[in-house]
Each structure stands twice: as C-alpha cells, then as structure tokens.
Amino acid sequence: MALPETIFGQVWKLGDHVNTDLIHPPSHFSLDQKKMKEGIAEGMVRLGSEVKKDSSDQGWIIVAGENFGCGSSRETSVRGLASFGVKGVVASSFARIFMRSLINVGIPVFECGEIQEYVKDGELIRISLKTGWIELTGSRRFHFSEMDPHLKKILEEGGLIGYLRKEWHEI
Amino acid sequence: MPEGYTGEIIKRHADGRREGQYLSVKVDFILLHDPTFAILLPELRDSGKEIWDRDRVLVTVDHFSPPSSVERANIVKEVVSYSTMKKLPHLFMHQGICHQLLVEGPWLKPGMLALGADSHTVTGGALGCVATGMGSTDILYSLITGRTWLKPPEAVRIDLIGKLPPYLMGKDIILDLLGRYGEGGFLYQAMEFYDKDEAISMDDRFAICNMVVEGGAKNGIFWPDKVTENYLIERDGHLSHQRNWFKGDFEYSRRIKMDLSPLKPKIALPHSPAHVADVEEVRGEAIDQVFIGSCTGGRLRDIELATRLLRGKKVAQGITLLVTPASQRIYQNAIEKGYISAIVEAGGVVLNPSCGPCGGIDKGILGREERCLSTSNRNFKGRMGDPSSMVFLSSPLTAAASALAGRIIDPREVM
Numbered sequence: 001m002a003l004p005e006t007i008f009g010q011v012w013k014l015g016d017h018v019n020t021d022l023i024h025p026p027s028h029f030s031l032d033q034k035k036m037k038e039g040i041a042e043g044m045v046r047l048g049s050e051v052k053k054d055s056s057d058q059g060w061i062i063v064a065g066e067n068f069g070c071g072s073s074r075e076t077s078v079r080g081l082a083s084f085g086v087k088g089v090v091a092s093s094f095a096r097i098f099m100r101s102l103i104n105v106g107i108p109v110f111e112c113g114e115i116q117e118y119v120k121d122g123e124l125i126r127i128s129l130k131t132g133w134i135e136l137t138g139s140r141r142f143h144f145s146e147m148d149p150h151l152k153k154i155l156e157e158g159g160l161i162g163y164l165r166k167e168w169h170e171i
Numbered sequence: 172m173p174e175g176y177t178g179e180i181i182k183r184h185a186d187g188r189r190e191g192q193y194l195s196v197k198v199d200f201i202l203l204h205d206p207t208f209a210i211l212l213p214e215l216r217d218s219g220k221e222i223w224d225r226d227r228v229l230v231t232v233d234h235f236s237p238p239s240s241v242e243r244a245n246i247v248k249e250v251v252s253y254s255t256m257k258k259l260p261h262l263f264m265h266q267g268i269c270h271q272l273l274v275e276g277p278w279l280k281p282g283m284l285a286l287g288a289d290s291h292t293v294t295g296g297a298l299g300c301v302a303t304g305m306g307s308t309d310i311l312y313s314l315i316t317g318r319t320w321l322k323p324p325e326a327v328r329i330d331l332i333g334k335l336p337p338y339l340m341g342k343d344i345i346l347d348l349l350g351r352y353g354e355g356g357f358l359y360q361a362m363e364f365y366d367k368d369e370a371i372s373m374d375d376r377f378a379i380c381n382m383v384v385e386g387g388a389k390n391g392i393f394w395p396d397k398v399t400e401n402y403l404i405e406r407d408g409h410l411s412h413q414r415n416w417f418k419g420d421f422e423y424s425r426r427i428k429m430d431l432s433p434l435k436p437k438i439a440l441p442h443s444p445a446h447v448a449d450v451e452e453v454r455g456e457a458i459d460q461v462f463i464g465s466c467t468g469g470r471l472r473d474i475e476l477a478t479r480l481l482r483g484k485k486v487a488q489g490i491t492l493l494v495t496p497a498s499q500r501i502y503q504n505a506i507e508k509g510y511i512s513a514i515v516e517a518g519g520v521v522l523n524p525s526c527g528p529c530g531g532i533d534k535g536i537l538g539r540e541e542r543c544l545s546t547s548n549r550n551f552k553g554r555m556g557d558p559s560s561m562v563f564l565s566s567p568l569t570a571a572a573s574a575l576a577g578r579i580i581d582p583r584e585v586m
Contacts, residue, residue: 017354017443021551025558026530029206030242046558067355067387071551072530073290075210075306096359096389097290101306150190150320160308161214164315 003108003155005130007088009061012049013121018064019071020098022047024080026072036080043080049121056085061127063119064091069098078105088127090115090134090144103151106159110134110144118142175326175421177361177392180301184284186318193320198227198313199300200278202287204269205232209246210307211288212253215314222257223317229261229276230254231269236525239533267498267524270294270466273302274377275500277407281395286313290384291466291548297376298402299395301361304384324389325424326361333432334370338583340476341375342468342546342566344429345382346437350447358387360424365394370431373402374472381467382548385444436581438544439564442552450569450581460543461486461574463567464495464522465529468546471501477571478510480585486518487577493535495522519574531555537562544579546570 025046028039062068062081068091069077078101081089089102092113102109110127118140119125126135127144135141147155157163173182181196188195208230215222222228232250235243254262263272270291279285281299286292288310295302305319313319331344349356362383364376371379376393383391393399404410436450463469463477474496486492494514496502502524505511511521522528528535529547537543537556543563545555550562565573568582575585 019549019551021549021554025553026532027553031209031246032242046553067358070354070385070387071290071549073288073304073306074207075308078306079210093355093358095355095387097304097306100309104306104308148191148193148322150193153190160312161218164218164312167316 003129003152005128007061007108007127007129009059009087009125010056011119011121011123011125012044012060012062013119014047014062014064014068016065017067017070018047020069020074020077021071023069024074024077026074029074029076033083036076037083039076040080040084058124059085059087061125062086062089063115064089065116066092068094070095073097073101075101078102078107082107090127092116103154104160106155108155112142112144115142173323175328175361175363175423176394177301177326177363177390178323179421180282180284181321181323183282190320192322194323195318196284196321198286198317198319199283200285201228201310201313202269202273202285202289202292203228203230203310204289205234205236205247205250207288207307207310208250211311212249214311218315220315222259222314225257225259228259228314229263229269229273229278230259231266231272232264233268234526234530234532236265236523265523265525267501268466268469268526270381271470271497271501274298275406275498280403280411281399286310286319291381293384293388293391294377294381294466296390296392297373297380299393299399301390301392303390324359324361326363326421327357327425327427328363328365328423329427329429330365330367331371332367332428332430334368335431338436338568338586339431339434340566340568341371341378343434343437344431345379346439346447346564347434349382349386349439349445350437352386354385354443354445355387356445357383360388362386362388362391363394364391366396366398369396369398371398372472373398374470377470378467382444385548436566436569436583438569438579439550441550441561441563444549444564450565450579453579454581456563456579457542458490458544458563458573458579459541460491460493460535460537461570462493462528462535462543462545462547463570464493464497464527465547466497467548468567469495469497469501471504473546473567474501474505474510475508477567478513480568480571480575480582481517481519482513484517484575486574490574490577491535492517492519492574493522493528494519495527496524498524528555544570544573
C-alpha cells in the first residue's frame, strides 16, 4: 500500500503538551472499536474543541503544538483516532511513544511549528507528501520536516504490522 | 556518534541493520501488562507466529487487578488464557505493579536493553540498563522478532551531588528537574544520573527514573555503582555481572549539576507533573484524599518513611488516606515490619498491590472538584476521576504529613 500523495482534511487544533489521558480518558479504555472512538469524542469535549461534530466528512487532520501525545502508551488513543477518521497529525514536536504508535497504526505525522499560529480550528487543509508542503485554506503554506526513511517505509506498508509481514517474506 | 551510556548500550545491541536514523537492535527483555497485552493479542494470534523467547517476557495482571467490571474481567481472562496456553513462564497475576515486579525478579541487569508496553517501563533504568516504553504494536513486533528499531538519543548527564536531607526523597529530585526543564524538557533524550556519593537509595532511584518520561525522555539510567551492586546481590543472591560497566567516558549534549542539600520538598500542582512549586509555597491548600502508592511511590522505603510520620497519630477528619504497596512482596515486608498495622491504626485504608487509583482504574476515584495529594507520577486533568478533580504530586513524606494535617503541609513541620 503506497502512501497517498496528498491528504485533505478538517483541522482539529490542539495546544502544547496535550497528553493521552486528555485525548482518550483512561476511564474509556476498551478493546471495543466503538468505545475507543467514543473515548476520542469525550476527549474532544474535555479539550474544549470548537469543532463540535462527532465526525468530519472530510476526515480530520490534527494540528498540535509541542510534545503532542505525552503520557501513557495506551494505544487505545491512537487506535481511537484512526477510527475517528484522523488521517494525519501535524505538530511542532511529538512525544516519542505517541509518535511511534501513530506511525505504527498507519497515521502519518508531520513536524511543523510555524503552522500553529495561522491555522484555524475546523478549517480545511491539504498536506502534499510529495512536495513537503501543508496548504491552508487561504494562500498560506508551510513546509514540514522531511520524514525519516524508516518511518516512511512503515507508513508505506500501512503500519508496523504490514512492515513486519513484508520482513517475513524477505527473510 | 552515540551519546552516553545509553548510546553505548544501544550500540552493543545493534545487529547492523539501519534505516534512516533508526538502528535495528536486539531486545533482552519485554514487559507486558493486562490492558496493553490485550490490545495486541488478536494481532499476535492472527499472525500465527510465536513469541521469540518466552523466558524473556514478563506478563503481569496489575491494572485490572482484580477486575472491577465484566469487560475488564474478560480482558484479563484473554491475557491469562493465552499466557497459560503458551506456557509463558513469567505470568504474575495480582502480585503487584509490573514496574516493581520487573525489578524484583532476576531479569534486569546493568547493560541490558528492555522494552515494556507501558510508558513507565523507564523505571528499570535505575538498575543501569536501557529500559523504555512503547505502544502495543511496537511490542508485538518485538515479541515476534526479538528486535526493535531505535533512534539513538542525545544524552544528558545529571550529576547529583551531596547528601540527601532526611526530609527529601527521590520524588523531590525528579519533581525539581521537571519543574525547571518542563514537560518537554528532555524530549527524545536519555537522562543519565550519576550519584557520586552513593547517597540515593535504590527505591528513590526507581522513583526518579519512573518519572523521566514526564519530561519527555526516552529513558533514565543510573550509572551502576555500589548501591546497584548491593541491590543485585540482595535480589539475586550473587552478582552475575562483571563490573565491566565501570569503564567508559561518554559524550553528552548537556550536563546538569544538582546539589541536593539546599533542595526543599517539592510538589506538582494541577494539571502537569512539571507545574512544580516548593511545598511551603502552597502550605494550607485543601485536600480530600491522600494516595500513597503506584509504581512511583509505593515501595518499601516510601511506606517506611510515611509510617514514621503516621505511627501513633490519626489521619485528619474528612481525609481519605489510601496506601497501596507496589507489590505483594513489599506488602509482606510492610506487614512484618509493622508498617501496615500502624497505617491502619492511623485510619488509613490499605489496598491490594495494583495500579488502582493512579490511572482512575478502580478504588479512590475522585468526585466532582475533589482534590487528591498523590505519590504517583501523573496529575493530568481527569486522570484520577472527574474532569473537575485536581491532583497534586509529592513525596510519600509530604503526603503522610499532609494526611495528618488535613491540608498540604511541608514534612519538615512534623519531622
């Protein structure tokens, strides 16, 4: 599975140091997909997002600040985000476990700090993986840091499980 | 150029494969617990693959321990039935918190590389090894292959100098660092501690390493010394490792010198472990509950020092004091030494060794606008209960002193 050339989605804007307990409250821990997704909706309420919809037709792109996803390693947070329709995550910087887990479930991550100041909650943005630009609704665009080849390879396989399967075939 | 002792350990575990900045490394040991193992179980079963080395895996049931709902009971059932079916030799049910069991068992030694499906796996670094947490899918990969991909981190050398005053604990040291450098202050980095005076006990070192992840660090590690050796000899009956870890002069991106003697008792205010003040600055703040427990603050020394203050006194009216020993072994030691009886006489409630209140899992859940002073590691909004509740983090000494006073006080007032 190749990575898409562009990702298009509605912005869910978040601040600095947003932890996984906020994104997905621990009381919502469950292996049930539907409940995982509900946990994200609850997180959205707790984080005070201006975007009130349960889901977006276009899918979501999170734009966060520093150290996004700090705290617990519980993968219910990123799996919940995937079933909630999050197609990509942009942040000034990522907490390491969270970043690995996003990639592992096949959600691309983009490091870009400047965008925070200009992007609006709920606006539609386009990320071009080919050119390395993130385009906002107006004419503004921002460059994101080049993705590490290892992470790119995992994403190209749709996540770490796909990457692992490919390894079996190669061995 | 790999940095620090961490870089050296990663280098020694590398198998030669490299992609981008990531190295393929062999893993010595893997830690799993009920909820995070349950997440990867369907995929592990679907893969048709086996765990690469069953002797190198510890499975604990500590989060839903024992389960408090049907859903959780089913999660535990899945984990236990897989582990028994596959005859995993190290399955520990309701024996305590995984991060304590991992260091109580004979597995982790200096120079090793360990992973765990939990962010607080960093605790193990106190034994001089690289120990770090990952999500379930990463752990699934390692369970099958016996390897992982790591980006060698930058390393920060932290020299702890001087004697730790009797009113301070490891918790105060790590809170001070988090307060000064912030929640992302050590993002992706290795925090390497050197205790030249060998003044910090192993239990305090566990508390320090446990919370390095709150500063964003990949791992925390104590340079192995006499304290480490004594711990290993007491634990294993012998020292199976040569003292070869004493060699080495490492590169560091940053160096921090920390004089322990002038430090004051610290407290993290809601809702961040890095929102730190001196306890005396918030003297008198109201609380409803005090929790002494968790993988940060439920070890024998934590209970011992808390008991010194609690013995012969009574917890203030209107305050709930919860004490959770981090493992059954600690629980038994605390019984033998009379700590448990002193806590009960003081009016404390002793819970079975498990994660419990720390992650708002069960028992001690906070209601609307309730306030808890906790010896655990995270005070994120809503983590311990209602989103309007508030959690303060402190050492067990500050927690015990405050339980008696019925409000937050500095332990020096009662020592």
